[in-house]
Amino acid sequence: MDSTDLYDAHDRERRVEEPPKRVEAPERTPFERDRARVVHAAASRRLAAKTQVHGPQMDDFVRNRLTHSLEVAQVARDLSRALGSQPDIAETAALAHDLGHPPFGHNGEHALHELAEPCGGFEGNAQTLRLLTRLEAKTVDASGASVGLNLTRATLDACTKYPWQRRPGTRKFGVYADDLPVFTWLRRGAPDGPRRCVEAQIMDLADDVAYSVHDVEDGVVAERVDLARLDRPRVWDAVRAWYVPEADDDAMDAALSALTEVESWPDAPYDGSRRSLAALKNLTSDLIGRFCGAVQEATFAAAGGPFVRYRADLVVPEETRIEMAVLKGIAAHYVMEADDRVALMGRQRELVAELVEALLAHAPTALERAFTDDWDAAPDDAARLRVVIDQVASLTDASAVAWHDRLVRSGSGSRGGWRA
Template sequence: MTDPDTDRRLAPHACDARASRGRLYPEAESRTRTPFARDRDRIIHTTAFRRLKEKTQVFVAHEGDHYRTRLTHSLEVAQIARSLAGALKLDVDLAEAVALAHDLGHPPFGHAGEDELHLLMAEHGGFDHNVQTFRVVTELEARYPGFPGLNLTWETLEGVIKHNGPVAHRLDEPAWRAVADHGARWDLRLDTFASLEAQVAAISDDIAYNNHDVDDGVQAGLFTLADLERLPLIGAILSEVRRDWPKADERMVRLEAVRRMIGAMADDVLAETRARLSADGIGTVEDVRAASRPMVAFSAAMLEDLSAVRRFLFERMYRHYRVNRTRSQARRLLKDMFALFMADPTVLPPEWGEHAADPSVRARVVCDYIAGMTDRYAIEEHRNLFSLDLALDL
């Protein structure tokens, strides 16, 4: 259990592990870890978490060892979340657990993979990576003899599905059926905001990806530091770094600027969050859930600056012709495999083929199999299925 002194330092609007609503399947408490710390550890030990090491952010995982993957991104998000949660006197283990879990449902090839799976599943319930994450932790990870999934606490599961805000309005969408079905068994109060810890995890995701996309984009040669000097926030920070370190090379300038950008964004979140908590009279966790707006947020000025940065990244990185070529290849690759598995489920590995034999669930089984692939495995699987040269070598 936690140190009592640490517990007393928690803010009154923080989630207290001792007051957790527990787990859907009752378990004996750990002698050495809080329920939220135990959730974090269970997430780290999943197969889905290990696979993140070869799932892309923007660049396909084999394109370079220095670019972020879903795994390194998740670790960066978790580090930022722990720092913010600690500064706000929240439960750092809960914030870290939600941060580490937030990308478990992403398919291979980043947003290109998600877009293609959503299109392929249009007549079968659709695909949403947030719902897929929820299904990973409640159904697909088979690691324990007494229950499906990870049997996470109510608070962690709430954070996984609601970290971006209330989702009750989405339950009529076919892709969200798994969440609606689970809600019928265990009410996650999907019409409210999640805890501050979950909101911290969500905004830490924004901080991490905006900064590492700037870093990766420069390293990939898609744009230069000179291009970034015209942008708000990053431009001013680059000027500061050059003034403070006039002899630093471009690599060191880039790294120092990204470090300072993360700090500036984190400081802005802390100031805005404290202002909102005070202005809205937030005194308890229930006040957080019942609030009319998220409590953890960027200021209006920071949002305006970030909008300009995001527009730049969209134009110069996410839709760069080199990235578009990879996106196009990735989508064709997933489309080929989906069509083959739907037409002939006997070519699936036995543990998947047995379930896909039932036409009523075949599309979802095929989707789950593809969504779980790493970039590298998807490329190899496509080659094994469609390369005649390889087939002749068998």
């Protein structure tokens, strides 16, 4: 049986019913159409100019948000196929998972979260849902209001990494208050509570796998990380501060020892040669295979499938979780916590704050047309602030700098020619 047949009419439903296409085209499943819509979205193109860890202008080798998303999509598709779920759904969720991220990566996200406090905060995953279901232009409803890309329920649910509203004691959430109607629609039929569909779990794991492995690879090539000489105490501190607060030294020691036993783990510094780069590429391939293989084996051992929607859950062994956290901690300590990086991040947060302030002062004239319409329709100051946050979140790194130069440094309120 084709895995697509495991998804029923409820899974394939779109918020706005769409008539059959008038022009002849190759027959595609609803989930293939979803994937095409995300690939062709303007927000997807902008990811090429948004920070992953290093800024996209810093080096031709390092990842940006688009290349990261493509790598996550490849991992998600392969794992989904191995588990017997619909690979187009997991791949689309992976391609979409970072669409809501603002300029300057997680640093920009934290800055916008503080600035957006009066309207409910900012979270990249909640912004992704908002973009897919409202901000990205593709389909309108009977009233003329945008419903975004009008994806199927199964695909939208797979894109929902954190299926809950903002709540005390947690930084992560997946929906803003004014997007609750579409969230309620996409979660119709899901179990009560915060459980994610298995396709969302696959997307999340693929993100973790790619993030942990590729950020270390970028750090090695940038000569910030030497895997043959690691400062364990400082790396362990970074693991606890950034990712796994409860991790103990023994567990992390065991995880690093297991990783160093991988045959391709280097025993000498990276020297920039093709041979050295090939060895590094072999390591990333081996680590991805190690993590995905462990999860696949554990998942099959726990349940018989089918691994579709809410019929089963992904199983991530604790050892695998800690090994990925150790790799992420290496990148955090040697890259994100580096003095030059910390200073740059401070300047980026200042730029974002000044840009939001300037846009509020010059709105709606300073906003792009779509956001001008949103501003005019906003019922109160909180809603108008959300419009400005949406506008800033849509910008690339270079565009944010260009807008800041025009608005803050020159004091102009004109829209013309701001895009970098």
